[in-house]
Amino acid sequence: MAAMKLSAMAVVALTIMTLAGLAIADLSEETKVKIVKGKKVCTRGWECGTWSKYCCNQTISDFFQVYQFENLFAKRNLPEAHAVGFWDYQSFIIAASQFQHLGFCTTGGKLMGMRELAAFLGHVGSKTSCGYGVATGGPFAWGLCYNRELSPSQKYCDESYKYTYPCSPGADYYGRGAIPIYWNYNYGAAGVALKEDLLNHPEYIEQNATLAFQAAIWRWMTPLKKGQPSAHQAFVGDWKPTKNDTLSNRFPGFGITMNILYGDGVCGKGEVDDMNNIMSHYQHYLDLMGVGAEQAGTNLTCGEQKAFNPSNSGSSSS
Template identity: 75%
Template sequence: METKWLLLLTMAILSLLVFVQGDEEMSSVKPIVKIVKGKKLCDKGWECKGFSEYCCNQTVSDYFQTYQFENLFSKRNTPVAHAVGFWDYHSFITAAALHQPKGFGTTGGKLMGQKEVAAFLGHVGSKTSCGYGVATGGPLAWGLCYNKEMSPSQTYCDESFKFTYPCTPGVSYHGRGALPLYWNYNYGETGEALKVDLLNHPEYLEDNATLAFQTAIWRWMTPVKKHQPSAHDVFVGKWKPTKNDTVAKRVPGFGTTMNVLYGDQVCGNGDDHESMNNIMSHYLYYLDLMGVGREEAGPNEVLGCGQQKVFNPSSSSSSSSSS
């Protein structure tokens, strides 16, 4: 009898080893490599789509895996969440794959890649959270609770863009997506860039999680205005501050990503601003959960933007948020 149980136990362990090994092989795609003008370029298929030198590096799925996504967004599919079954890891990686050849999560080595993913998702988590002070698991565990604004107070149609991004009759341009888009001009501009008709069909963002992540990563990777940096550039250190930036206390790091994305809705309002601190808290929480540690976030002048002068005051802002 003991021999039989020992045999069954051995078979079970061997099966588990085969499963784990197979799972590792699935999560580690060997890149297709080609040399162009002496440069090594790679493509990793759905994990990093398009030949580039960045795809030869560690890509997002190499250091950010399904279990980590589940840890970061542990409450998103609870019955009281508002977008149950919508957001998933595969959609995030599929969207990221389109931007990794441009450096998303692949710039500056593994640690910088991990920090950038935590930073980007910190914004996403804070903007899609339904967490509150005494929520189960804590207020930071409820990111990706929403995929759209639930009770919009207006249709967010700006008629001053009627010649470039005219509002479609009967359509509302309220917040949708991972970094919620508002206003017809933002739907129009983003749709043009991604070759998707979001101006006529903004609802696509609440129907397709990959597209919802893709629009958010595009915003992260793209300057709001010409001659300004993207959130990606200021985070990974590709942006070099001018003398004016230094005077305005704008420095490379997480704080300036908030300045790029939200302007004076979040930044330049002092260090006690609730929205700013909420976004920062999500970033620090995700750094911890990813095993990087919040100490990698840097000092407060890098982490926050309370003392910064904004790039685009709200009167001229075209950021993705509602103001």
């Protein structure tokens, strides 16, 4: 059954990629507009095909082309990399098309869209990099080197979720994907959202690049808990800090996205290398995209922030 499932997925993915390739080749997508309850909503072809106010803005392929993806992830297919041939531009754009009508890189004008894209990919690049200080091309040229954790130290099965997201016999929930997800409860939640059986088949993430990108974008767009912002909301300014947030040094910007995604695994520790590495990827990608690191915004770090979800709460995504 698993083989049949994968074969069907492969056929669907190949068909979508073929159609998407034709669409990407023709960027003259017509913007359709209508008024719903006094507000303008739009669609923009396959990439932003659901009526939404966000689809009235530029879509990702308007300002992010194949050559830019190649510049950002220049070393991913070298023999030294560990996921050669896996990651590609089309898989990313297809994955992003499921979220652009929700505001992913379509919130605000072109500059905000490019900044959010650089922020999201900055996390992706840093978390999948096999670069190091003296690596050829520099430490920021090796993003998307991995699609899975190579030497997992455990199965990442939390039995306290046995009634909601029970661990599947034989399944290992180690880190996989563009922003690696760990633990059965994260695979379970992502699977429900993406309509894939990731709880029983976490390996799908490392077998399908589109799905791997979708899981990462879903995590970026989805609050970890009720009452908390998503990384997307906190970055684009759709979140207003509470008094408790300000007392905890949590403010909109890039720094808070690290807090949301990694908690005290990265934040609240001062100027540590892990935090600075993620931030540096973001700034470097802004430069490569032609935006410039000076457009990175304020509140770039999280070294003095209190975590939304301390690690002993068991809610961190990684």
